[in-house]
Amino acid sequence: IYTPGKNLLVADALSRQPIPHHEEDSELAEEVDAYVHEISLVEINTSDENIVKVIQSQSQDPVCLQLRELLNKEWPSKTELPLELRDYYSVRDELCLIEGILMRGNRMIIPANLRNVMLNKLHEGHLGITKTRRRAQCTMWWPNISSDIERKIKGCPTCIQHTSNHHEPLLPSTLPDFPWQIVSMDLFKFESHWYLVVVDHFSRFFELAHLQRMRTTDIIRVCKELFSRHGIPARVCTDSGSQFQSLQSSEFQCFAREWGFATTTSSPHFHQANGAAEAAVKTAKSLLKKNKDDFEKALLAYRNTALETGFSPAELLYGRKLRDTLPFTRHAMVAKPNLSAFPEMEGEYRARYKRNYDRRHRCHELEPLRIGEFVWISDLKRHGQVVAILKEPRSYLIKTEKQTVRRNRYHLIPAPYLDELPGTVVDSAPVGPNESGSSTPAPQASRGTPVAEPAVEIPTAKKSRTSVPSKPAPTPKMLRPSPVRPAMQSVKPRRSQGSSTSVGPAPVAATRSGRPIVRPAHFRQNLLRVKS
Incomplete structure (x- = not known):
């Protein structure tokens, strides 16, 4: 008779009788083995050539052989392991041996002698570091594989020649102590006309001058006019244009020494280094595009408009507002701006601009x-x-x-x-023969040795083994063998007036490149008629 469990004060003997266990019943173990085989080996083709190479290499690699022995017993502490096995200690719970292949999860462990080959296979297609690592995550593993992939790609010539560097953090310029202390200048072209822009770092007040020609003398003439109006700056920042050469003998440097200001140039093709001038060029082009009829009035409006700090370029440079077409009261015109808080406000603005730039460009x-x-x-x-x-x-x-x-x-x-x-020429000077008759080449510079700064290297012609002429002659071009014409190999020499002695035949006439001059047949007939 069935009795509910809540009514049983003492459990009966049948409810505590254990189920007999037969050791030969291994149904659960078989199911586990089948499941492991299904999820681990369904993708492995042991007849594949690449997998066969891995299996053979693992069977001969001493590190893999030691790992196989450790799989059947408990791992010792990390300090007790050999140095070559310590990198595997952190993944010891993921190591397994399936169908004779030593694996970490579903990734094969690659021995040391196959890693370079596998790196080349992983980098097929010249993918980037991230995608190459993703390819490795699906198939293979070895200690420090991520660093090896990064080192491989950073040393690949094809990848290097088709990549570009990341932007570096912005280096904002320091705020000058007073207006027109540091200025930047740059040239730009707008609608077939060239202009020179000169901008003050303190106030962002810029001057614009139209140039008839891009000569250094024209730039110096404009600079003299501006410096006589605003004063001579302490430093002038320019790009590396030919008009602003940094050679001490250049015309612009002579002008700088005469007027007493220093010059700084930026790297070629890196306009960001001359950012103040580039920003002024951008503003000037915008004003020129939108105000072709009355550009000067637009320039006046820009100079009288407040910047992010609340002060206009005219107030920062002149200490007052400029009268324009807007109605101003007398108090607004005669009021002097209080610039005591300007350095702090400008510093906060430049710091905020730097943070936004660095975050935007990573x-x-x-x-x-x-x-x-x-x-x-x-x-x-x-x-x-x-x-x-x-x-x-x-x-x-x-x-x-x-x-x-x-x-x-x-x-x-x-x-x-x-x-x-x-493509460099190591031996560019004439080398004479030594005592044994062979020329001695100049020693090459080893890697990492500073090399003298050359101008332009010109490959020299092949040296003669017999003698070295004091003035080398131009090397003639290779000529095709042509039929010999004895009658036309020499030109009749001129005779001095009143002289009856004949002079021997002159050498074969040749062009500047060394090609022999051969007279046509009809010229020879005419020459014979004149002689007769």
Whole structure:
């Protein structure tokens, strides 16, 4: 008779009788093995050539053999393990042996002798670091595989030559102590006309001058006119244009020494370094486009409009407002702006601008380059070698196979795969034969050695083994063998007036390139008629 459990004060003997267990009943174990086989081996084709190589390499690799032994017993502490096995300690619970393949989860463990081969296979298609790591996450693993992938891609010539650096954090310029202390200038072209813009770093007040020609003398003439009006600045910042050459003998540098101001140039093709002038150029072009009839009135409106700090460029430069077409009271015109809080407000604005720029461009510092390091110049599409680190921030002097150029760090990508600069001529001076009759080449510079700054390298012609002429003659071009014409191989020499002695035949006439001059047949017939 069935009795509910709540009515049973003492459990009966049948409810506590255990179920007999038979050791030969292994149905659960079989199901577990089948499930593991299904999820782990369904994708593994043990007859695949690549998997066979991995299996053979694992069977011969001493590290893999030690890992197989550790799978059947308890792992010791990390300090007791050999050095080559300590990198596997953190993943010891994920290691397993399936069909003779040592795996970490569903990823095969690659022995050391196959890792370079697998890195090349992973980098097929020259994918980036992130996508190459994703490919490895599905198939293979070894200690520090992520770092090896990154090192492989950063040393790939094809990837380096088709990539670009990340932007570095913005370097805002410091606020000058007074107006017109530091100015920047730049040239720009608008509708077939060239203009020179000069902007003050303190007030952002800029002057615009139309240039008939882009000569240095024309720029100096405009600068003299502006400096006589606003005063001579302490420093002038320009780009690396030919008009602002940094050579001490250049015309602009002579003008700077005569008028007593310093000059600073930015790296070529890196306009961000001359940001104040570039911002003024952008504003000037906008005013020129929108106000073709009366540009001067638009320029006056800009100078009288307050900036982010609440002060206009005219107030910051002149200390007063400029009268324009708007109605102003006498009090507003004679009131002097209180600039005591301006440095702090300007500093907060520049700091906020830097934070927004760095966040928008995801900026981070690039590793500084060393003298003698080989790089890929992204804007020139050629290799070079660092020969000097300039005083300007992030600016380097780079030697290429043609010339020496200056570039910002943004345009320079390290090229660790180079041992010497391609296309350079090591021995450019004439070399004479030694006592044994063979020319001795000049010693090559080793990697990492600073190289002297060359101008332009010109390949020299092949040296003669017999003698070295004092003045080398031009090398003639290769000529095709032509039929010999004895009658036309020489030209009749001139005879001096009153002389009856004949002179021997002159050498074969040739062009400047070395090609022999052969007279046509009809010319020979006419010459014979004249002689007769």
